[in-house]
Amino acid sequence: MNKLLSLLTLALVPCFTGCATTALPPKAHPASARWENLIAPDLSNADFPKGIWYVEDGALTASKDEVIWSRKDYENFVVDLEFKTAPNANSGVVIYASDQKNWIPNSIEIQILDDWGDKWAKVPATWKCAGLFGRLAPTKSVVKKPGEWNRMTIWAKGQLLYVMLNGELVTQCDMRKWTEPKKNPDGSDIPAWLSKPMAALPTKGKIGLQGKHGGAQIYFRNVKINQLD
Numbered sequence: 001m002n003k004l005l006s007l008l009t010l011a012l013v014p015c016f017t018g019c020a021t022t023a024l025p026p027k028a029h030p031a032s033a034r035w036e037n038l039i040a041p042d043l044s045n046a047d048f049p050k051g052i053w054y055v056e057d058g059a060l061t062a063s064k065d066e067v068i069w070s071r072k073d074y075e076n077f078v079v080d081l082e083f084k085t086a087p088n089a090n091s092g093v094v095i096y097a098s099d100q101k102n103w104i105p106n107s108i109e110i111q112i113l114d115d116w117g118d119k120w121a122k123v124p125a126t127w128k129c130a131g132l133f134g135r136l137a138p139t140k141s142v143v144k145k146p147g148e149w150n151r152m153t154i155w156a157k158g159q160l161l162y163v164m165l166n167g168e169l170v171t172q173c174d175m176r177k178w179t180e181p182k183k184n185p186d187g188s189d190i191p192a193w194l195s196k197p198m199a200a201l202p203t204k205g206k207i208g209l210q211g212k213h214g215g216a217q218i219y220f221r222n223v224k225i226n227q228l229d
Helices: 002-017
Strands: 053-056 059-062 068-070 077-085 090-097 108-113 150-157 160-165 168-174 206-209 218-227
Touching: 077 090, 077 108, 090 150, 108 150, 206 218
Parallel strands: none
Antiparallel strands: 053 059, 059 218, 068 206, 077 150, 077 218, 090 108, 090 206, 150 160, 160 168
């Protein structure tokens, strides 16, 4: 009997440590320590311009506004990561990218922004941290001040997207509602460079991290990914 219980325990362990749940909307950040690295520590599983992205004091950062991309395409996944901004930083996590060279209209960007910075005080609400850039504002701003580490988790299940920042679920989206190229469902304007309706975008593609956009440094660490059931 003890041997049987031991075998059952071993069989269950991977699901508790490595499997992402399909219970949505999520209620907490996942236990992601044993998940696959989206970006390997030596950057060996990523595509990026040489000399731009590098590791500094254990954190991934960039010297220019260039994206570092996963080599694999992903669909139905959870990305869990930590990020730290410099003052006035502007960056993002790019998902569902079907065109790496022309990624802006062919992907969805989960915004990372120093909401505390004076530079961004008057930008539209859809530019705020943890929203879907240009398309959906977060329900509240919970990003920490520059120099402090934040935790962000992104659930992507087909056309359903969820973003949790620092323990709070601040963004929930059904892409099917975004059928117009110029207006969001609430009537707010979509930036002209996001020229494709979100409802028409594929739900499989590369995942990327945006570099030093806005003239301020951005740092990432513990960037993990797991497939959803």
